[in-house]
Amino acid sequence: xxxIRGKNADATVPDIATxxxxxxxxxxxxxxxxxxxxxxxxxxIAIVTRDSSQSLSDDTDVFINFDNTLKDTSGFHNSGSNNSxxxxxxxxxxxxxxxxxxxxxxxxxxRVAFRVNGETDLYGFLIVNATSGNNxxxxxxxVLDLEEGDYVEVLVxxxxxxxxxxxxxxxxxxxRFAVHSIDTA
Numbered sequence: 239x240x241x242i243r244g245k246n247a248d249a250t251v252p253d254i255a256t257x258x259x260x261x262x263x264x265x266x267x268x269x270x271x272x273x274x275x276x277x278x279x280x281x282x283i284a285i286v287t288r289d290s291s292q293s294l295s296d297d298t299d300v301f302i303n304f305d306n307t308l309k310d311t312s313g314f315h316n317s318g319s320n321n322s323x324x325x326x327x328x329x330x331x332x333x334x335x336x337x338x339x340x341x342x343x344x345x346x347x348x349r350v351a352f353r354v355n356g357e358t359d360l361y362g363f364l365i366v367n368a369t370s371g372n373n374x375x376x377x378x379x380x381v382l383d384l385e386e387g388d389y390v391e392v393l394v395x396x397x398x399x400x401x402x403x404x405x406x407x408x409x410x411x412x413x414r415f416a417v418h419s420i421d422t423a
Contacts, residue, residue, distance in 0.1 A: 375410065
């Protein structure tokens with residue numbers, strides 16, 4: 239037996255464990271049932287990006303359309319339909335994050351937030367003044383308690399007085415949208 243707590247420990251684990259039938263780990267000291275077919279019991283993650291710039295009209299809420307799936311363990315994203323959304327496969331607590339980069343323009347504010355199920359409530363909301371001489375980069379995150387079938391989108395807005403773009407910049411991982419399960423049912 240291998241000691242897991244050091245000298246004078248009274249808890250031990252076997253040196254060797256084997257897989258039995260039905261996804262059962264047999265340890266010699268007992269068995270542990272592991273449901274490998276239940277995706278909710280495993281860590282779930284999705285990371286999506288956009289391969290080209292997206293135009294944003296002045297003073298208008300716009301959802302970013304993500305057309306490139308970097309990782310998707312549980313069917314969160316559909317790049318062909320509703321590609322602004324990451325849809326949750328199970329009830330649980332999820333960490334969501336997004337980064338966006340607006341083209342340079344020194345007028346007005348830049349905003350980014352998460353919207354759940356198209357409702358009016360916003361999460362992770364961030365507003366900054368535009369920067370002069372540089373693109374404006376924003377990153378947000380939130381921890382959300384969500385249900386199976388809920389979806390999250392990244393909402394952006396700018397009020398420069400003209401059309402601006404969200405820049406696709408792989409070197410700076412923007413735009414990028416990710417969700418990771420923290421605790422699922």
